[in-house]
Amino acid sequence: MSVVSQSRMRRSGITPQTYVKWILLALVSAMVMGPLFVLVLTSFRPPGALPFQDAGYTLANYVDILTRRGSLRIFWNTLYYASSSVVLGITIAMIIAWLTERTNMGGRTLFRILMFSWMAVPPLVFGYGWILLINPGNGAINVLLMNVFRLSGAPLSPYSPLALIIISGLSLVPTAYVMISGLLRNMDPSLEDAGYVIGAARSTTVRKITLPLMRPGLLSVSIFLIMAMVQTFDLPQILGATAQFPVLSTRIYLLATPEVGVPNYGLAGALGVFLLMLALALMWFYFRAIQLAERFRTVTGKGFRPRRSDLGRWRPAAYLFVGTYFTVMILPLLILLWTSLLPYYRVPSFAAFADLSLASYAKVLTEPTVLRAMENTLFLVFISSTAVMALSCLISWFAVRSGGRSSRLLDLLSFLPTAVPPIVMAVAMLLLFMRSPIYGTIWVIIIGHIVIYLPFGTRTMNSAFMQIHHELEHAAAVCGATWMTGLRRVLVPLVWPHVLNAWLWVLAHSVRDLTFPLILLSSQNLVLASALYLRWDMPDQTGASAIAMILVVGLSALVVPIQIYTTRRIDRD
Amino acid sequence: MMVDKANLYKATARSSGDNDERALLVVRDLRKYFGDPDRGSPVIAIDSVNFEVKRGDFLTLLGPSGCGKSTTLQCIAGLQHPSSGQIDMDGEIVFSDQQGITVPANKRKLGMVFQSYAIWPHMTVFDNVAFPLVHGSARVPSAEVKRRVMEALELVELDHLALRYSPHLSGGQQQRVALARALVHQPKLLLLDEPLSNLDVQLRDTMRVEIRQLVKQLGITTVFVTHDQAEAMSMSDEIVLMQSGRIMQKGTPRQIFLCPKSRFAADFMGRSNLIPAALNHDGTIADTPFGQLRCNPDHKLAPNSRALLVIRPQAIVVPDPEVDAVSPNTLLGEIRTLSFLGETVEIDLGINGHCLKVMADPYLSLSAGQVIRVVLPPERCLVVPDPDASDRTQAAVGLIGNGATASRNGAAVRETR
Ligand SMILES: Nc1ncnc2c1ncn2[C@@H]1O[C@H](COP(=O)(O)OP(=O)(O)OP(=O)(O)O)[C@@H](O)[C@H]1O
Ligand SMILES: [Mg+2]
Numbered sequence: 001m002s003v004v005s006q007s008r009m010r011r012s013g014i015t016p017q018t019y020v021k022w023i024l025l026a027l028v029s030a031m032v033m034g035p036l037f038v039l040v041l042t043s044f045r046p047p048g049a050l051p052f053q054d055a056g057y058t059l060a061n062y063v064d065i066l067t068r069r070g071s072l073r074i075f076w077n078t079l080y081y082a083s084s085s086v087v088l089g090i091t092i093a094m095i096i097a098w099l100t101e102r103t104n105m106g107g108r109t110l111f112r113i114l115m116f117s118w119m120a121v122p123p124l125v126f127g128y129g130w131i132l133l134i135n136p137g138n139g140a141i142n143v144l145l146m147n148v149f150r151l152s153g154a155p156l157s158p159y160s161p162l163a164l165i166i167i168s169g170l171s172l173v174p175t176a177y178v179m180i181s182g183l184l185r186n187m188d189p190s191l192e193d194a195g196y197v198i199g200a201a202r203s204t205t206v207r208k209i210t211l212p213l214m215r216p217g218l219l220s221v222s223i224f225l226i227m228a229m230v231q232t233f234d235l236p237q238i239l240g241a242t243a244q245f246p247v248l249s250t251r252i253y254l255l256a257t258p259e260v261g262v263p264n265y266g267l268a269g270a271l272g273v274f275l276l277m278l279a280l281a282l283m284w285f286y287f288r289a290i291q292l293a294e295r296f297r298t299v300t301g302k303g304f305r306p307r308r309s310d311l312g313r314w315r316p317a318a319y320l321f322v323g324t325y326f327t328v329m330i331l332p333l334l335i336l337l338w339t340s341l342l343p344y345y346r347v348p349s350f351a352a353f354a355d356l357s358l359a360s361y362a363k364v365l366t367e368p369t370v371l372r373a374m375e376n377t378l379f380l381v382f383i384s385s386t387a388v389m390a391l392s393c394l395i396s397w398f399a400v401r402s403g404g405r406s407s408r409l410l411d412l413l414s415f416l417p418t419a420v421p422p423i424v425m426a427v428a429m430l431l432l433f434m435r436s437p438i439y440g441t442i443w444v445i446i447i448g449h450i451v452i453y454l455p456f457g458t459r460t461m462n463s464a465f466m467q468i469h470h471e472l473e474h475a476a477a478v479c480g481a482t483w484m485t486g487l488r489r490v491l492v493p494l495v496w497p498h499v500l501n502a503w504l505w506v507l508a509h510s511v512r513d514l515t516f517p518l519i520l521l522s523s524q525n526l527v528l529a530s531a532l533y534l535r536w537d538m539p540d541q542t543g544a545s546a547i548a549m550i551l552v553v554g555l556s557a558l559v560v561p562i563q564i565y566t567t568r569r570i571d572r573d
Numbered sequence: 574m575m576v577d578k579a580n581l582y583k584a585t586a587r588s589s590g591d592n593d594e595r596a597l598l599v600v601r602d603l604r605k606y607f608g609d610p611d612r613g614s615p616v617i618a619i620d621s622v623n624f625e626v627k628r629g630d631f632l633t634l635l636g637p638s639g640c641g642k643s644t645t646l647q648c649i650a651g652l653q654h655p656s657s658g659q660i661d662m663d664g665e666i667v668f669s670d671q672q673g674i675t676v677p678a679n680k681r682k683l684g685m686v687f688q689s690y691a692i693w694p695h696m697t698v699f700d701n702v703a704f705p706l707v708h709g710s711a712r713v714p715s716a717e718v719k720r721r722v723m724e725a726l727e728l729v730e731l732d733h734l735a736l737r738y739s740p741h742l743s744g745g746q747q748q749r750v751a752l753a754r755a756l757v758h759q760p761k762l763l764l765l766d767e768p769l770s771n772l773d774v775q776l777r778d779t780m781r782v783e784i785r786q787l788v789k790q791l792g793i794t795t796v797f798v799t800h801d802q803a804e805a806m807s808m809s810d811e812i813v814l815m816q817s818g819r820i821m822q823k824g825t826p827r828q829i830f831l832c833p834k835s836r837f838a839a840d841f842m843g844r845s846n847l848i849p850a851a852l853n854h855d856g857t858i859a860d861t862p863f864g865q866l867r868c869n870p871d872h873k874l875a876p877n878s879r880a881l882l883v884i885r886p887q888a889i890v891v892p893d894p895e896v897d898a899v900s901p902n903t904l905l906g907e908i909r910t911l912s913f914l915g916e917t918v919e920i921d922l923g924i925n926g927h928c929l930k931v932m933a934d935p936y937l938s939l940s941a942g943q944v945i946r947v948v949l950p951p952e953r954c955l956v957v958p959d960p961d962a963s964d965r966t967q968a969a970v971g972l973i974g975n976g977a978t979a980s981r982n983g984a985a986v987r988e989t990r
Contacts, residue, residue: 015677474652475691475751477678480709480758489708493695 017483021398025406028395028413031451035428036276036420042431043269048262050434061270070246078247078278081165081236082229086176086222088169092325093176094218099318101184104308111322112181116563118174119505120555121333122512124234124529125548126171128536129332131158131238132339132545140335143347159242168235170328176225183217220289227282230275231421234514238533248275249423249515256427256519265431272424283419333552340545360546370547373531376442377511380527384449385507389499391450392457393492399458400465401473411458418455425452426519440522448516453506460505464498465491497569504562511555595664596625597794598649598762603658605644618644619818622658626762626794626811631785633797635805636815637841642798643688645815646766649796650685651678663761679710684755684793685764688771690747692739698750699735702726705758725757728787745776752784756791763788765797769804781807802842806830814838831885835957839883846889846930848882849959859956862927867901867951874956881959886919886932888953891939892946902949904929911941922947 043062049055065071096115100108133141136154145155157163233249240250248271255268311318339345341356364370392414399411417425429448433439468491476486492499517530526534528551536544603622606615619641626632634642647653649660651667654675660668667676693701702725705711706718713721726732729749739747748768755763768784769777785808788795799805805812806826814822814829814837822829822838833839836847850859850866857870859882866882874880892900906922906929918939920931931947933939 015675469689469691471687471689471691472693474647474650474678475685475687475693475754476704476708477652478650478681478683478685478764479705479754480679480682480711481704482679485708489704490693494693496695 015483017398017402020394021402021406021410024391024394024398025410025413028391028410028454031447032413032416032420035425035432035451038432039269039272039276039424039428041269042265043273045266045269047264047266049266061266064267065270065274074246074248074251075274075278077161077245078230078249078275081161081168081240081245081247082226082232084165085168085172085229086225088166089172089176089225090180090218090222092169093173093180096173096322096325097177097181097184099311099322101181102308103311103318105311105315105318105322111326113560113563113567114326115174115177115181116567117556117560118329119508119512120559121552122234122514122529122555123168123171123232124238124512124514124532125336125552126332127158127167127235127238128532128544128548129336130163130167132335132345132541133331134158134163138345138347140347158239161240161243161245164235164239164243164245167239168229168232171235172225172229173325173329175228176221179221179224180218183214183221216289216292219292220286223282223286223289227279227286227419230278230282231423233423237514238536248278249421252423252427253519256430257521265427268427269431272421272427275421276419276424279419279421336545336548336552339542340549342542345541360542361550364543364546364550369526370531373526373528374550376525377527377529380442380445380449381507381510384446384453384510385503387446387450388453388457388506389461389503391454392461392502393487393499395454395458396461396465397487397491399462401470411462414458415455417452420452422448422452422513422515423519426516429516430519440520440524442525442527444520445516445525445527448520449506449510449513453509456509457502457506460498460502461495464495468494497566500562501566504559504566508555508559511551595628596661597628597630597663598626598796599659599661600624600645600649601659601661603645603648603660604656605641605648605653606656617818619648619655619815622815622818622820624813624820624823626796628794629789629792630810631788631795631797631808632811632813633799633805633809634813634815635799635802635841636821638800639817640815641818642800642815643766644818646764646796646798649762650683650764651676651681681762682710682758682760683762683764684758684760686748686751686755686766686768688767690751690768690771692742692747692750692754694738694740697736697738698726698731698742701739701750702754702757704754709758711758721757722753725753728756729753744772745780748772748780752787756793761794763793763795765795767798767800769799770801777804784808806842814841816841832955833883833957836881836883836960839885839955839957844886844930846882846884846886848884850880850882850956852876852878852880852956856956859954863904863924863929866949866954868954868956869952872956874958879959880956883955883957884949884953886930887917888950889929889931890948890950891931891933891937892948894946900948900950902951902954904947904949905944906947908939908941908943908945911939 044057044059045053046055046058046060047064096111099105100111131139133139134154134156136142136157136159139154139156139158142154142156145151146153149155158167231249233253236245236247236250237253240247246254252268252271252275255264255271257263335348338348340360341358342352343355343357343359346352346355395410395414398407426448429444430439433444438444472494473486473491476490477483481489512529514529514533517525517527518533521530528547532544532547532551535547538544601623604620605618607618608615622641622645624632634645636642644653648655648668655668655670657670658668659666659671662681665676666672666674667681668674693704696704699722703718703722706713706721707715723732723735726735729752731746731749731753734742734746739750742750748771751768765784769780772780781804797805797808806829809826812822812824812826812829813820816837822834824832829838830842833842833845839845839847848859848861848863848866850861850868852859852868852874854876855870856872856874856876857867859866859868859880861882868882872880904924906924909921909923909928911921912919913935915935918933918935918937920933920939922929922931922945929947939945
């Protein structure tokens with residue numbers, strides 16, 4: 001053997017991939033399991049003790065939760081809130097999905113893009129809009145109704161369990177729509193045609209064939225959304241707190257960051273463990289439902305075009321329904337826009353038009369804290385979304401291409417955070433980093449977001465990579481490209497629209513998230529979501545509205561064009 | 574056509590033509606298992622594969638689907654890790670389990686064309702071909718890249734499509750791009766995995782000739798994988814015939830076709846008469862359903878053992894009935910069926926109630942029902958081991974076939990008897 005070749009030879013098995021795999025495995029398990037470990041540890045500490053303080057172990061927190069009278073109500077509230085809002089959201093989403101995917105209703109592409117772009121509107125903003133619309137004091141709709149019907153008191157209020165459920169249900173319609181329209185797109189229309197051919201009426205076909213075929217898919221979508229709603233924090237926090245309607249996430253928040261007194265981390269941790277178990281149970285149901293759905297899968301590959309039925313005399317009704325929905329969705333944004341243009345909140349009227357100005361924008365945009373928050377937000381969302389996608393590309397490569405036990409473990413670990421509610425992860429991060437120098441910096445939020453959005457990234461990249469023929473990658477290796485070059489120059493560019501789409505999703509959700517910024521809040525790491533929350537609480541409604549509009553407009557400017565681009569690219573491929 | 578420019582290219586392509594005697598590629602005792610050998614029985618994809626390729630030679634791995642050709646090629650390329658064995662390339666060990674050496678695929682300086690061509694759809698033809706020079710281990714300055722890519726594209730006559738994206742290319746054009754990409758960095762060894770199987774028949778025939786001429790002109794050592802025996806015979810200097818992960822026979826196309834050493838080789842390389850036989854005491858005469866036949870003594874079977882006599886339909890001579898020469902192994906038979914194929918006449922000859930397939934000269938005037946004389950020249954009556962000699966109770970004639978289905982047909986004939 002020549003000397004040159006000595007440098008090129010390598011002990012079998014230890015390739016750059018192996019190093020990367022072990023680094024990833026260490027990183028992901030530390031990021032996912034580390035915080036959860038500290039959380040569970042803390043839940044066994046006596047009340048008032050800090051996680052790393054050696055104060056012995058006790059079951060006191062669990063006993064406390066299980067014996068306290070209010071506990072049962074909190075569990076019940078959580079489930080009731082999650083399932084009712086999901087039922088409402090799925091019902092509306094199904095009707096709209098049906099109309100845009102399976103009928104000849106005009107403007108369906110526009111509706112589709114609107115639905116896909118709705119992620120640019122944080123639920124927080126949506127909730128504040130509704131407060132402005134229907135608060136009992138001077139909510140625009142309340143005032144209107146009182147004037148028209150000559151009522152003495154306000155008929156509506158955002159601060160009730162019912163209002164919370166309706167507003168949450170409305171805000172999850174777009175997510176449900178994205179999932180359900182996917183189900184409808186993948187359904188083989190010939191199964192329905194078989195129904196028409198034997199002479200069944202359209203309604204009978206829908207009832208007897210389409211719905212039963214969709215049932216397993218709908219079931220898994222419902223469970224997935226319930227799992228998500230059980231974990232939500234923002235809407236229950238801003239509406240439910242006043243409504244005296246505590247759910248698990250808001251109670252954990254209150255325990256971990258009380259307005260008065262010392263935090264009770266032990267109790268918050270134990271409650272977090274309960275929420276975690278609830279989410280894990282739902283995840284188990286979700287996997288069962290997916291298995292069921294797989295058996296019903298009727299995908300026969302690409303190339304079929306679903307038959308669109310003629311709306312006929314139902315056309316006006318369809319437009320009325322979709323029109324009403326979009327009006328209801330737009331109203332909160334309009335009232336926020338209105339409020340942001342006034343020196344103080346006033347019920348919309350022609351008289352107030354004279355006072356419209358950009359003064360509050362000028363005010364917030366010159367405030368150092370807001371500017372700092374904008375800077376932090378940009379830093380947070382670009383770093384976390386880019387890091388999630390970079391990690392996901394690597395992890396998915398191992399999951400899809402390399403096989404073996406460690407790759408499967410990596411895949412599983414990266415999916416696990418799906419069942420970890422953000423509030424639980426946020427409290428866990430708080431406990432883990434409390435004593436470390438990065439506590440209070442933007443980096444803790446970044447780490448938190450990377451962990452909770454990793455499952456979305458790896459799921460997307462797994463399915464994207466699976467569609468790529470492995471020879472395309474082998475060709476790069478034989479051409480002399482290193483593994484990394486192959487990934488960078490060949491594999492990732494091939495699935496670029498998917499990467500971009502997932503990156504955008506993570507970015508939008510990172511902007512929207514209030515949980516981590518609020519739990520881990522410090523003077524340094526204020527972001528727009530937490531700035532909005534604090535300003536609303538101040539209270540400064542016009543300033544908050546201005547921040548909300550900046551948030552929505554800024555995010556839309558990124559989301560809408562990318563959505564249009566990727567929808568076209570992915571549809572074309 | 575595309576070979577004309579090869580001479581021009583050749584000067585640069587052959588930089589390391591120092592010692593032409595040494596084998597460029599040596600594969601020793603290569604094995605590859607799939608699955609965990611600790612748990613359950615692993616799939617044995619290839620088992621003890623040994624062969625060498627001389628510098629500048631064109632070697633073909635031939636065998637039915639699933640016999641391990643691609644696995645062997647991927648082990649050579651470094652895309653799969655063999656379970657054991659050794660691979661030497663140009664005098665260097667690139668894989669050895671005993672010495673713990675694995676040179677990764679990207680360091681082996683190979684050219685490879687894949688069955689799916691693997692042309693990257695997000696790049697232009699130019700960028701595809703430039704990839705090895707820009708991102709590979711053989712990087713060159715960018716001015717050089719342009720010149721070499723255009724040279725390689727001229728070689729495959731695609732220089733006018735350089736800026737096109739690959740989804741807008743035809744199958745044949747994609748194949749040429751793949752070839753240009755595999756050659757642009759002047760690899761020592763070119764690996765081709767069924768590159769012709771996705772092309773239509775006509776294009777396949779032209780590409781067959783062109784690929785062979787091209788690599789021969791460039792002097793690049795080539796390992797080619799195919800399951801098509803006609804392809805293998807027309808292109809190769811040497812054929813390695815494989816079955817279920819093992820090498821059945823190695824040799825030139827002529828050797829493999831004319832002297833199959835096993836029933837599988839006889840079957841796979843074309844149609845043969847497979848005649849059950851019992852050898853005599855010195856192994857030169859075989860007792861067959863057609864009577865005693867003198868056979869080619871060049872075999873390793875024990876005297877008095879059971880064997881198969883392989884005789885190709887083309888090997889059988891139909892002598893002129895006017896000429897009354899006496900030659901050994903002359904048989905009389907009745908023409909049962911006769912199909913006139915133009916290039917040849919295919920005859921089923923009934924002898925002693927058994928059937929013998931004969932390919933005859935189309936200019937002979939023959940008709941069904943006619944009784945003719947045929948000669949089975951002894952040197953063309955090859956003796957191979959009978960794989961199911963043990964469970965055969967009654968002598969019968971197994972027949973003919975082409976490719977992988979033949980052995981099954983043979984077995985079926987036997988069982989139904
Ligand atoms: N990843 C794998 N896991 C398990 N078995 C495998 C794997 N890859 C290949 N095999 C098995 O190894 C054997 C050889 O496969 P190989 O791909 O080399 O066949 P081939 O000769 O190229 O066939 P073809 O002509 O169909 O391409 C087959 O039996 C195949 O089933
Ligand atoms: Mg193959």
